[in-house]
Amino acid sequence: MPMTQGWSIARRLFILQVLVVTALVAIGTTGAVLLARDDAEQAAIDQVKGIAQAVAHNPMVIAAVRGADPSQVLQPYTEDVRKATGTDFIVVMATDRTRFTHTRPELIGQKFIGTIRGALDGGTVIETSVGTLGESVRTVVPVRDAAGAVIALVSVGITTEAINQKLLSRTPAVAIPTALALLLAAAGSWLLSRRLRRQTHGLGPAEMTRMYEYHDAVLHSVREGLVVADRSGTVTLVNDEGRRLLGEGELPPEISALVASRTAVEDEPVLAGDRILVANQREIRSEGQRIGTVLTLRDHTELRALTGELDSVRGLTEALRAQAHEAANRLHTVLTMVELGRTEEAVRLATAELEVAQQLTDQVVGALSEPALAALLLGKSAQAAERGVQLIVDDTSRLDSAPLPSRDLLTVVGNLVDNALEAVAGTEPPREVTVLVVDADGEILVRVGDTGPGLSSEEAFRRGWSTKAEGRGLGLALVKQVVDRHGGSIGVAAGPGGGAVITVRLPVRP
Structure with missing residues (x-):
């Protein structure tokens, strides 16, 4: 060589x-x-x-x-x-x-x-x-x-x-400027070479070519979105996955704000259009000086949806377990009363329990023909009962068909009910959550009220706000995302007996 x-x-x-x-x-x-x-x-x-x-x-x-x-x-x-x-x-x-x-x-x-x-x-x-x-x-x-x-x-x-x-005899007049020119040129070349050596880290053309090829291959093949910004916050690089997650053109507002903040974040959930992304941001430093930031993004939209469904199933399972335990207690009570010869009282007790459960089921299924939404509310009812909260489905609720995607309806109703249950947790009785779902006048109206401490409209839909100490604050933000996607509206008001009432209107397109 x-x-x-x-x-x-x-x-x-x-x-x-x-x-x-x-x-x-x-x-x-x-x-x-x-x-x-x-x-x-x-x-x-x-x-x-x-x-x-x-x-x-x-x-x-x-x-x-x-x-x-x-x-x-x-x-x-x-x-x-x-x-x-x-x-x-x-x-x-x-x-x-x-x-x-x-x-x-x-x-x-x-x-x-x-x-x-x-x-x-x-x-x-x-x-x-x-x-x-x-x-x-x-x-x-x-x-x-x-x-x-x-x-x-x-x-x-x-x-x-x-x-x-x-x-x-005139040689010095020519030789001295020539020597000075050579010295100055050599000094300037040395300084430029030294600066270039620092900037290229002493790499040769072959090494830099290989490094470029490796980095280019990594940027195209990595399955995480990558956004690189310089020290002024100007985005200088977005890889293929980043363009897929963020779309072409300008960055979503939350991503732009995160890049402009230049703060280090770890596993921070952000909303980008209809996607839920998990962001990690770090500073880029060279020789002790900050030269920019690098932001990585992972798509957790499907994972969040599956996690929400899993949480609902887990809550329903826990509620069913508690109800099974309670039903076993009542069954033992009925059997004992029969053994004691008090059959009429045993029949009345068993019939009363069946009537309460059947009444809620009949009310939900009769009002909401959408099976996924009915199942959701029945599960939330059992979950609320386990927490000592009464979930009331308004008698005027009516949804005969599914004019909107079931997933969007479940996102809106499920998150609003979850936030209402969290809001009334730990408050003084009576603890109630009221749900109204109506399809009328070319729109679907979803109204969820609670008897909790209430909240302000300014903070309710800000990403990161949560009533839970360990919460990520994505529930209401996801609701607003669905509302914005369908061109609807959302509002927060105080309940008649205290608490908060959140009203969502989703237009139904023919």
């Missing part, structure tokens, strides 16, 4: 940035050096051209060229000018290239090496060529007499070595 394969993204980015910055700085420095060299050569050309023209126009030079011994006059002069201007040679020559002056006196009288044709024609020659002092940048200009005729030539030059030395 190549060594670079295990490198983290931060290290790879750092090395790439260093290489790119180094290449850019090298290119920039090379360009700066070439520009500086061109500028130095142009400056040298301008310098030698100006000096040559100044010498050529000097009347002393013009007069000396016409004299018997030009070298005797011109050699000291040109050397003084050369030293004063920092050039490498100043040569005054005849039109046939014979030198009158030179930096090296032994070369006086010899032929000048270089191009002079343009100067003989009255122009200026500028070139870089190799002469007796080596390669140099030189210019050749004509010396004219009063009539304008070319009588001599002046060549001034600066060797390439001198130009390079002058260029090298």
